Amino acid sequence: MQENEIAALVEPVARLLADRCAEADVRRIMASETGHDADLWRALAGLGVTGLTVDEAAGGLGLGAVELERVLEVAGAALLPAPLLSGAVAAAALAGTGEPLLAALAAGERVAAVAFAGALDWSGGDVRVAGARATGTARFVPDAAVADAILLVTGDGVFLSEPARVVPLPVFDRTRRLADVAFDAPARQVADAAAAARARDVALVALAGEQAGAAQRLLEMTVDYARERHQFGRAIGSFQAVKHMAADLLLESESATSAARDAARQVDEGAPGGEAAVALAAFACADAFVRVAADSIQMHGGIAFTWEHPAHLYLRRARSGAQLYGDSDWWRERYLSALEEQA
């Protein structure tokens, strides 16, 4: 898509979220038992967002990682508590399979979660798929407790299996619910290893986009506050201590945005440098968001040390996202390995 088409795609989503996913909504959904708002989800489905990356044949928009990433920048900015990322990854995992789940995902009628396992596991689970049977537990699976279907994505391919048990976890970032998912049932392979790898890349790019978007928004909020808040007879943003932090954070958040968008492009193009680009986005966006969130609290001062101020919601999201799909040290290591292979 051209930049103007992307803008036209993103704009109604941003408007919907401004209206239906304001801070008060986020707090309400956070405080709810499931962390999921079915009405909001239907409204997103109404814009086609739930089917963004679902094949057109299954009623989706059939778009790529580039468009997904841009939509998730907006979702991240609003701290959207909804299974959007999981659904997009599921759609990538099932692309071209004609699975009936795809149409239900596009329509927003069903919710999918994705458990990475085997060679694609970052979180210490022990799921094995062997002899058409899945056993073991996948850890920290986003949205699993509200999902109608849980895909198992391993180094060998994509599988569907009925989970034996889904145990919701008490999470630090209550805008993204996680669960441990135990398997002990037949597993049906629905896509190959290439689809699984692509699903992994889409997950990372989507998360990176969320982080970049959240960092941008939080920095804007912080800069606005620094313009308006006066101490010592001056806007605090006129003090170099605050101004220079803001400048440094702009570099972080713009770099994150560049990295996430470039990785999305490379995933769509299947470019040879793709693995490095995805790894770079994974750690650069995670680190940038953590730093922006941390420094934003410092720049606000006391007001951001309160529960009522939204800054800590961003910090929680930032800290959690930085551990969800492998940590930054892990991805820096992968980045260097990918560069070595290129060199």
Added chain:
Amino acid sequence: MQENEIAALVEPVARLLADRCAEADVRRIMASETGHDADLWRALAGLGVTGLTVDEAAGGLGLGAVELERVLEVAGAALLPAPLLSGAVAAAALAGTGEPLLAALAAGERVAAVAFAGALDWSGGDVRVAGARATGTARFVPDAAVADAILLVTGDGVFLSEPARVVPLPVFDRTRRLADVAFDAPARQVADAAAAARARDVALVALAGEQAGAAQRLLEMTVDYARERHQFGRAIGSFQAVKHMAADLLLESESATSAARDAARQVDEGAPGGEAAVALAAFACADAFVRVAADSIQMHGGIAFTWEHPAHLYLRRARSGAQLYGDSDWWRERYLSALEEQA
């Protein structure tokens, strides 16, 4: 020694260096072929500084690491280009041996250098002492080219051997000359492994003291400049960007000073936590001095980008000292190992 006695010891040294080791003197000695000023050395000997840690029986002052560290703070502050550290380490290595070299060191009549080798080698040399014979090359040995005697300090003890070849090296920090020293001759053991270990500790504490003292002095110079230099109608030190860097550097330089002095005390006391304290001083002082030197240039601006300004002399000293006796990563690793053994 009590604090007031130490002050009385240090004060004449500081006065001598202010007089005879001003920036112009440092530059003159830097530019000389040997990097050594025999007159200045004699003047130091006149104050007893060359015999600071030499046994009283051999005509020295018989002082410990605590006093040595404080004198080297002053030497480091002045970037003293003289084989003072080497001589003090040699004295520690030979303590109690009655070697005739000790008296010559105390009197300033001879200059000693120390090559760490074997288990105490940090710099990639390959010296071996076996069958009362030393072979191989010790790398980056300070002051070797002007030394009358070169001690070999290994994990097994302290040895004297006539070097086969001393090759002066082109060095980045011309206030501390280094040479590669090749051995291929009989080696006579003059002290045991405990003396060798103590010499190693004294070397590290002495270097840490130099670094702490240099960091203090450079920070003072930088703060003075920030008070006097005006841009935009204000002293640059009134800008938070400069002021806050200065505050952070004060934390660095004071921490370095505390670490160096504590390590010196523990070396003298032979305390059980001594190894950790020495390791801590090694990396904390090296890192602090590098940071103070680097940021001081930035705080000065263009003037410190000139050869004529002394800031880069400190940066050269800082960078070199940080590699001379093992780098900071190495010492952090040793620090943690020492803590593990204590725990």
Added chain:
Amino acid sequence: MTDEQLTAEVEAWLAAHWTGAEPHHESFGRDPRSVWLAEVRDAGWAVPRWPAAWHGRDLSDAQGRLVEAAFARAGAPGAGQDRTNLWANTALAHATGEFRRTIVAQLLAGEVGMCLLYSEPGAGSDLAAVRTRADKVEGGWRVTGQKVWTSGAAVADYGMLIARTDWDVPKHRGISFFFLPMKQDGVTVRPLHQITGEAHFNEVFIDGAFVPEDHLLGPLNGGWSVLQTALAYERSVMGDRARGPRSGAGGAKGDLALLALAREAGRLDEPVVRQQVAQAIAWRALNALNTRRAKAELAQGSSSAIMSLGKLAMSRILHEEARVRTMLLRAGSLLEGPEHPRAEDANFLALNAYFTSIGGGTDQIQRNIIGERVLGLPKEPEVDRTVPFREVKAG
């Protein structure tokens, strides 16, 4: 009196009065702790360095420490409040008349609860910008405004309050310092939830509350300098107030907690982990060495520049330790709650580190203080220093 005689006297008094616990049995209707503290006060041990007319014994600082040491050996509380009791020191220095006599005695016996009413939503780093107003009425002042970051407001009898009493002079010159009676209509206390979810602090809404004439401390419009004295006490203890892990399950205590945690996580053999754990431990160790050196320098009578660095150092230590804990736990840090104490600790510490880096003056303000007061760098131009407060942009 020689040091030995003094110590003997204190020990004799303690032997006669201190039973190893506060006197529960003889204190019907009164707080047993207050009963004990009143005894200590009346014996002159509460404030041994103060004048005899003010419950003291006119002792030197060094002798005062002997008194404290004897109490500490016995495990008895209450001695040395001349060094530690913010409230009593402030009242002695600045209150007047009968109120001074009453309140000082009560404060030394812990008979009244206190809180601080300084910060406002619009006056955090810049305390001189307070907008809470105290308007003169018959017999005293009527106070209206809002205060935040108050601890203990719900149980306090008095709040040490700064309020504006003159709006037509520059901001530092129109502030007065009061003891505001808290238990009256017009004072409403609400819990203030922190970033961690806890509520250690309050917001205090003041709507026409009354302060009697004699509850003014220091001169009218001279409150700024009273506040400076009071803040000096606070700063000197700030470095010690940083809290440890919430779970209490930290394994090894103190400096080596990270080492223990890394071992427990099975990651102590990873070089990248070892470097980070070592550096974090080192920062804490260096701060301890700085503190020890500062105390030694102070003991020798030279003032120490190092003392002012502790809060800034602690801020870096706490943020970095939280980061290293998180790194060690990896995905394990996604959790919280009592069943996941390691994650709870890492996340709590990451959030609570701002208590130190923001509370009691942000790191940025602290760097200003170090730069200006310790290093002698010039202040920034102060745009509001000479402007009537009415015209200052604030909030």
Added chain:
Amino acid sequence: MTDEQLTAEVEAWLAAHWTGAEPHHESFGRDPRSVWLAEVRDAGWAVPRWPAAWHGRDLSDAQGRLVEAAFARAGAPGAGQDRTNLWANTALAHATGEFRRTIVAQLLAGEVGMCLLYSEPGAGSDLAAVRTRADKVEGGWRVTGQKVWTSGAAVADYGMLIARTDWDVPKHRGISFFFLPMKQDGVTVRPLHQITGEAHFNEVFIDGAFVPEDHLLGPLNGGWSVLQTALAYERSVMGDRARGPRSGAGGAKGDLALLALAREAGRLDEPVVRQQVAQAIAWRALNALNTRRAKAELAQGSSSAIMSLGKLAMSRILHEEARVRTMLLRAGSLLEGPEHPRAEDANFLALNAYFTSIGGGTDQIQRNIIGERVLGLPKEPEVDRTVPFREVKAG
């Protein structure tokens, strides 16, 4: 004219005139490069977007790029100076009369050498604080003062000079902009040795040097805005001016140099090393991605905030790369000189990184610019903005 026609015309002209090198054979007594540049100028290709009356062809920006592209394909220099020639653009915009006509033509042909006379020992970050004075005399001005950080002063014919022409107005309003003839008594050029030991710059001592009346650019006392235009050119290229290793022995080029160096040092299997090498490479890669995105945004007509970040990013990259190189070499970095190219590189880069973090506005000034111009944060109070320059503290 269509794009195709234009390209065809340029290519035809090049085919007829460009022999693959500048015309040595026919240029006795003249600089062969100038001979060629004069031909390009006279054909209208030097400044295709400028008006025909000024050596141009009135082309659009896009068409101008076609001209540049055709020259680039042929390997011929001299086209597109309307985009790149600082001196000519400044002269065209601000010079007047006959001098304008002469100097623009000479500058486009590279017939005169130029240098910048902006910075002074007392006016670095704060260029408006210049104290070099230009005093009115018959037929022009007499200039006295000292300039620093000048490149090419020894061979320059003119220096673009800012000097103070009114001392009784605020500092920005008393500065004028001149083309100072360098080859005269009263102008002394001395090499200025940098921290690296090299001397790429000069100090220029000016003692009563004469500037003719018509060498004033822009209005008298209106030099500050002329300077701003000129500085804008410079900033846009600053990010590209950072220099690489001195030895040229860096192994792999560009982004992966550190990877190659780590392998060469036998340390690529150390996890601690790998993390640091990866992060340093990542910063360079992220800056490249930012630059690419900024260019794409500019091409779409939206202004880009990212462009202003490049210099700050490059400063971090260069300092960090030097640090990683040093870490890789360990004690090997103690050396210097041609026999130790790796050490030479690491040390040179560590020193030369300040060229980027200080030169052309320090990182601190750059953060001000980003904070104020990009993020819209308010400026600091400017104490000297309205004060007669005589009364300003400077230097």
